[in-house]
Amino acid sequence: MTISRKADYALRAVVILAGSPPDRPMQIQEMAEIGGIPLKFLEQILLMLKRGGLLRSKRGVGGGYHLDKPTRQISVGEIISLIDGGLCNLASSGHEAEAEFRGARGLRDSLSEVDEKVNSRLLSLTIEEILNRDEPDAMLAFGI
Amino acid sequence: MTISRKADYALRAVVILAGSPPDRPMQIQEMAEIGGIPLKFLEQILLMLKRGGLLRSKRGVGGGYHLDKPTRQISVGEIISLIDGGLCNLASSGHEAEAEFRGARGLRDSLSEVDEKVNSRLLSLTIEEILNRDEPDAMLAFGI
DNA sequence: GGATTCCCGACTAGATCGGTCGGGATGGCC
DNA sequence: GGCCATCCCGACCGATCTAGTCGGGAATCC
Numbered sequence: 001m002t003i004s005r006k007a008d009y010a011l012r013a014v015v016i017l018a019g020s021p022p023d024r025p026m027q028i029q030e031m032a033e034i035g036g037i038p039l040k041f042l043e044q045i046l047l048m049l050k051r052g053g054l055l056r057s058k059r060g061v062g063g064g065y066h067l068d069k070p071t072r073q074i075s076v077g078e079i080i081s082l083i084d085g086g087l088c089n090l091a092s093s094g095h096e097a098e099a100e101f102r103g104a105r106g107l108r109d110s111l112s113e114v115d116e117k118v119n120s121r122l123l124s125l126t127i128e129e130i131l132n133r134d135e136p137d138a139m140l141a142f143g144i
Numbered sequence: 145m146t147i148s149r150k151a152d153y154a155l156r157a158v159v160i161l162a163g164s165p166p167d168r169p170m171q172i173q174e175m176a177e178i179g180g181i182p183l184k185f186l187e188q189i190l191l192m193l194k195r196g197g198l199l200r201s202k203r204g205v206g207g208g209y210h211l212d213k214p215t216r217q218i219s220v221g222e223i224i225s226l227i228d229g230g231l232c233n234l235a236s237s238g239h240e241a242e243a244e245f246r247g248a249r250g251l252r253d254s255l256s257e258v259d260e261k262v263n264s265r266l267l268s269l270t271i272e273e274i275l276n277r278d279e280p281d282a283m284l285a286f287g288i
Numbered sequence: 289g290g291a292t293t294c295c296c297g298a299c300t301a302g303a304t305c306g307g308t309c310g311g312g313a314t315g316g317c318c
Numbered sequence: 319g320g321c322c323a324t325c326c327c328g329a330c331c332g333a334t335c336t337a338g339t340c341g342g343g344a345a346t347c348c
Contacts, residue, residue, distance in 0.1 A: 001147060001224070001232045005306065011251060012243070019246035027324070036243035041307055047326065059325045060315035076254070080145070088145045088262075099156070099180035102163035103271075106278035107155060110220070110269055118232075118262055125254055127247075134250035149337065171293070185338055191295070203294045204346030 001090075007083040009037045010045050014054065014079060018071045018127045019134075025057070025064030045083065052082040071131065077122030088118040145234075151227040153181045154189050158198065158223060162215045162271045163278075169201070169208030189227065196226040215275060221266030232262040 012035040020026055028046060032039040046065055049055045056068040067074070081087050091111040156179040164170055172190060176183040190209055193199045200212040211218070225231050235255040 001145060001228065001230065003145060003234050004304095012245070012248070015247035015251050016245050029324095034243065034245045038307065040309075043325075044307090044327085050325095057325060058315080059313080059323080061317075061323050063315075063324050065325090084145065086145065090147050099178065101156070101160050101178045103159035103275050103278050104156070106274040106276070107159050109277060110274050114262065114265060114269075117265070118258065121258055121261070125258075130250040130254050131247050132250070133253060134247050148335095173293095182338065184340075187294080188296085188338090194295095201294060202346080203292080203344080205292050205348075207293050207346075209294090 003080050004084050006041075006045060007080045009035065009042060010049060010079050010083045011076060012037065013042065013045060014049065014067070014074060014127055015130060017055070017065060017067055018074075019131055022066060024062070025066045027064040031065070048083060049079070052078075054079070054082070071128040072126050074127045075123050076125040076127070076130070077119060080122065087122060088115045091115055147224050148228050150185075150189060151224045153179065153186060154193060154223050154227045155220060156181065157186065157189060158193065158211070158218060158271055159274060161199070161209060161211055162218075163275055166210060168206070169210045171208040175209070192227060193223070196222075198223070198226070215272040216270050218271045219267050220269045220271070220274070221263060224266065231266060232259045235259055 013031055016031055016034050017026060028043055029039060031037070031046075032042045035042075037045075046055060046057075050057055050065070054068060054074060055065050057063070057065050077087055091108055157175055160175050160178050161170060172187055173183060175181070175190075176186045179186075181189075190199060190201075194201055194209070198212060198218060199209050201207070201209050221231055235252055
């Protein structure tokens with residue numbers, strides 16, 4: 001019931017990117033230092049995020065990564081799902097033909113309900129929200 | 145973001161036990177058949193549940209397992225936590241000294257919030273609730 | 289004392305996690 | 319065209335975890 005370290009790194013990377021001036025791309029190395037992430041491992045992760053359509057990259061001098069969408073359109077759930085291959089799934093822990101005993105349905109349904117609540121929250125939790133949360137002043141400034 | 149198969153088996157076992165006549169203990173083998181759980185594996189699991197204070201056992205002919213608490217006092221969270229060694233923990237995925245970048249706190253706090261919601265729900269979800277859910281009639285009978 | 293049932297530690301094959309390594313492809317600059 | 323920066327990408331690897339299996343011991347009851 002955790003996310004992988006990889007997914008955690010991915011979240012950090014996106015947050016770091018989102019919290020930096022958008023006028024120039026950021027290099028892997030800089031992200032690695034800021035986030036405390038092993039460089040070569042981060043490379044893999046960024047590649048996955050790129051393939052998932054969240055990031056865009058540029059090579060050569062002055063190259064690096066930047067977001068491909070506004071922060072309000074990137075969700076935590078999206079990132080976790082992309083990296084770990086899915087979100088919360090308590091209900092069917094790798095099962096096909098479920099045994100049928102008294103209470104089996106209740107159990108399955110109850111767990112599914114938790115899954116749905118968690119996942120819908122994770123999918124609605126945006127990077128924008130996370131950054132705003134870090135600086136409550138900004139929210140006041142916008143009169144929110 | 146799943147529970148282990150072991151925890152899933154544990155949940156089934158408890159539900160099976162809770163959904164059976166409480167006048168006589170149930171044997172491991174019967175539970176294994178009903179729940180579709182490998183016998184020797186289930187043995188280990190039941191032992192853990194017993195050590196955790198959820199079950200009580202009796203040896204010899206006519207022996208077996210039975211619950212040690214009323215179903216309304218056994219929660220899904222309790223069982224998962226006992227077997228898997230913890231509940232939902234998205235926030236600190238094995239980390240100590242957190243890196244401090246812009247948005248780091250917001251990220252951590254947002255994930256913690258999800259953790260808390262999930263865990264409090266899992267701890268409040270009782271076996272009684274699961275069984276009642278399986279047979280909505282019973283709830284009507286009690287005028288709930 | 290023998291049948292039945294739980295108790296319990298040791299072992300294991302395979303998957304997954306959390307990376308590392310080495311080099312290739314591409315873009316920009318002179 | 320040469321060179322450097324930077325991203326791209328597949329192969330590999332040790333440690334840990336998962337999902338069990340195995341074999342026998344201990345209590346209980348007749």
